[in-house]
Amino acid sequence: NITKKFTPTCTENITVEAEGLDKSNINFTWQESSSSVLVTGLQFRSGSLGPREIIFSYDGFTERVIIKLTEGVPSQLQLVSGPEQPLQLINGHGIPTPFVVQLCDNWGNPSPDQRVVVEIRSSPPTIKVSASVMSQPVDAEGKASFIVNSVTGQRGYYQLDFKGSFNRKPIPGPSVSFTVIPDPNKPVRLQVDYVHSAKFLAGHTFPVFAVTVVSDEGSPIMTFNPAKLSMLLWEGASSKPTQPTTELKCNKPMANEKKDSFYFRDKLIPEHVGKYTIQFSLCVDKKEVLLSSQITINVVANLPVKLGPLVQPTTPVVSNSSDISSRILVKDMTLVIKDSFGNPAGQELSGKVVVSIGCPDGESSRCLPLFEDKTSSFQINLEEGRAHISRLVIMENSPGENGSRYNLIFKPKGLNLPTSLLPFELLFHFYNDAENQRRMSELSRKRDELKNSIEKYDAMCSTFCELRKGLTIQLQDIAEKETTLRVEMSKRNLDISHPLPSSDIDKLIRDKTIEAETIERVPRRKFSVTNKFGGPDVLGMVGHLALILDDDAARVISWHLVGDMDCIITRTTEAAQRIYRDTRGVQQVMALDSILVPPGKRPLPHIRNGCAxxxxxxxxxxxxxxxxxxxxxQSCDLVFKNFLGFTILMDDLTSATNYRKALVENRINCPTILTREGDRVSARGKFGGAQNKAPPIVKLRVFGAPLPQRYHTLKEQLDLLEKYKSIRLKMEQVEKAHDECILEEISPKRLQERQKVEEMKKEFEEIERQLTSVRLGKRGPENPGEPSGIQTKRPRQKSRDLLPDF
Structure with missing residues (x-):
């Protein structure tokens, strides 16, 4: 029964006890109306959730109350699991181990309140972090898991911050510090070096371009196949390649060239002047192509060698009539100094051009035509490599032989060059009457048109013939390579007695690839520590530098080097210092250039002068x-000479101690001896005890085991099969092109073209006969006439050609 014996002073004698109870805020308040005491401010500092017993005491009386303690209001996030720290990441790589954060109350008790959303942020924001999800609500246990797929940024120190929010109220979370180091195996740019002051002369050769594949850490990468690198060249200064684009491949480096670059040497500069663009490309993989900065060049004319017209004029036909239009040799013709490729050259040259009339080579005339001022020659100005002739005519009633032909000669003079330039000569026909001139002029025009068409056709036929001959030579070369490769394959137990189609080769490659992959998947001993460092100046981690076939030997040697297995070996002290700084001294390193070991090999200590x-x-x-x-x-041998020295491995402890005893009896120092049973006898002779006995192999980080010899044989066979497949595909392509050439040669269209050209040649010969008839009638039959330059009779075909010549 409830009594009302409490008085206000009782509050001073009531006590409350419980596990983890925080008494600092407990208040006892007297309730007058009910003669009771109200207890407030009960809270717990820590402890597990669940039932809690609270004991109230007063003047020898106690009362026990059982309450259920639940989590408090979500107020913090805690990282409960994640990758091993300190965390060091290679730029562009991810973190395979997930970060798991737990939502907790103020006392660290897990809170399953799924209204809380957790997000991951990077700090500072210059680092780019890609995760499976960037924000998500906690699960039923109050946890959120984040997997970082990639981290991209400059070298430096960064943080991953985990933040929560509940009804727009922020909830603080943990921060994880990490270091980003450059990826030494990731190409980021192509560095092109060449002589920037070089002039690009038409038809000459480019200067040597040295292209370096630069890694993320700034070091050169030389692991790419040179065939993956190309030099692209196209006309114009457009940012995108235009058609056609020339693709050139690199050359092998010369003896005096650095081996960390790819070289493009002896590449021909285009023959026509103008702007061109050069860009180098690296095919990183099937999806990624790395391009260099574009280089815009200006191809200029080569050395001046001749004088020639901007536009080739037709063959003039003149007469000595009174009509001036019948006496015009040249009208509005511009002559320019050119290089051997026809590009205007010598813009800085000035002088004179001497114009005269002469006879073609091998011909003579008793009288030559004269110009309209009754002169046999005159001069015109040549300024900035150009000379313009408005009109050039012969005089009325000019001397000359009817039906004869003459050369109009333009010879440059006074140019102050080490070698004289070739003059420009223009053939023209001379007649005594205008009617005959007009008829001969029409015949000359028709003759020039036929000659141009025939020369174009002959050039096309010559190109086609060269293509066919080139394909024939390619087939012969490929057949020789195939035969040589089949001999090499037979040495590797790949007996291919006759050429195989590419489909059969693909089946062989698939079968052997499956077998090799099966061997790879067979579990074998591996060194379990991941190497996060690479680059040309980094040799690797000690545990990755060697393999050991025998399990017992791997166990005891790995244990003997237990403190060195994760050491990073660099080629230079500078690289070792850089890794030391990047890891804040956590990673142990050793540089090859700081190692000194005795050169050569030494026999076992029980052997002296070749005798045991x-x-x-x-x-x-x-x-x-x-x-x-x-x-x-060579480098690995240096490393393990330094670590192992002359340490000996023997079968068991008994043979090891007896061996040491025998050496001492012969006054020979004995090095450390390891045994396949896991024992160690130190160089001082100490053995026994836990410190000289290797633990079981499952407790050690050991050297890996090599793949079986069958695997290496399969890899060699696959390499040969890939080469054979490439040769067979090339042969099939060349055979197809060669067959198409043959079909094209005997096609009705080609036969029609050949017949048409034969008719054109007959017509050309008839015009030639008519043009020379006047000269033959004038000068007699001893002059055979003008050589046409057109081959009207086909030469006999060589037996090595597969098709008839054109």
Whole structure:
């Protein structure tokens, strides 16, 4: 029964006790109306959630109350699991281990309130972080998991911040510091070096372009196949390649050139002047192509060699009539100094051009026509490499032989050049009457048109013939390569007695690839520590530099080097110092240029002058001789000579101690001896105890085991099959092109063209006969006439050609 014996002073004698109870805020308030005491401010500092017992005491009386303690208001996020720290990331890589954060109350108790959303942020925002999700609500346990797929940014120190929000109220969370280091294997740009002061002369050769593939850390990368690198060249200064684009491949470096670049040497400059664009490309993989900055060049004319017209005029036909239009040799013709490719050259040259009339080579005339001022020659000005002739005519009633032909000669003079320029000569026909001139002029025009058409056709036929001959030579070369490769394949147990189609080769490649992948998937011993460092100046981590076939030897040698297995070996002290700084001294490093070991090999200590002092049991062998190096053999040998020295491996402890005893008896120093059973006998002779016994292999980080020999055989066979497939595909392509050439040669269209050209040649010969008839009638039959330059009779075909010539 409830009594009302409490008085206001009772509040001073009531106590409250409970596990983890915070008594600092407990208040006892007297309730007059009910003669009771109100207890407020009960809260718990820490402890597990669940039932809690509260004990109230007063004057020997106690009352126990059981309450259920639940989590408080969500007020913080805690990181409950994540990757090992300190965290170091390679630029562009991710973090495979997820970050798991737990929503908690103010006392660290987990809170499952799924109204709280957690997000991941990077600090500072210059670092780009890509995660599976950037924000998400907590799950039923109050947890949120984040997997970072990639981190991209400059070298430096950054933070990942986990923040929560509940009804727009922020909830603080943990921050994870990490270091970003450049990826030494990721190409980021192509650096092109060449002589920038070089002039690009038409038809000459480009200066040597040295292209360096620069990694993220700024070091050169030389692991790419040179065939993946190309030099693109197109006409114009457009930012995008135009058609056609010339693609050139790199050359092998010369003896005096650095080996960290790809070289483009002896590439021909285009023959026509103008703006051109050069860009280098690297095919990184099937999706990514890395391009260099574009180089715009100005191809200028080569050395001046001749004088020629801007536009080639037709063959003039003149007469000595009174009509001036019948006496015009040249009208509005501009002559320019040109290089050997026809580009205007010598814009800085000025002088004179001497114009005269002469006879073609091998012909003579008793009288030559004269110009309208009754002169046989005159001069015109040549300024800035150009000379313009408005009109050039012969005099009325000019001397000359009817039906003869003459050369109009334009010879440059006074140019102050080491070698004289070739003059320009223009053939013209001379007649005594205007009617004959008009008829001969029409015949000359028709003759020039036929000659141009025939020359174009002959050029096309010549190109086609060269293409066919080139394809024939390619087929012969490919057949020789195929035969040589089949011989090499037979040495690798790949017996291909006759050429295979590419489909059969693909099946062979698939079968052997599947077998090799099956071997790769077979579990084998591996060194479990990940190497996060790379680059040309980094050799690798000690545990990754070697493999050991025997499990017992791998166990004891790995244990002997337990403190060195995760050491990073660099080629230079500068690289070692850089890694030390980047990891704030956490990562142990060693530089090759700071190692000094005795050169050469040394026989086992029981052998002197090639003779054994005694016959040891236990199969002694130097421990380093059991290592199979996976990379740079010379550097790895230096590393393990430094770590293992002349440490010996033997079968068991008994043979090891007996071997040491025998050496001492012969007054020979004995190095450290390891045994396949896991024992160690130090160089001082100490053995036994836990510190000299290797633990089980499952508790160690050990050297990996090599793949079986069958795997390496398969890889060699696959490499040969890929080469064989490439050769067969090339042969199929060339055979197809060669067959198309043959079909094209015997096609009705080509036969019609050949017949048409034969008719054109007959017509050309008839015009030639008519043009020379006047000269033959004038000068007699001893002059055979003008050589046409057109081959009217086909030469006999060589037996090595597959098709008839044109």
């Amino acid at each position: 002092l005694f016959s040891p049991v236990g199969n002694p062998v130097y421990a380093k001789d059991l290592l199979i190096y996976s990379g740079d053999l």
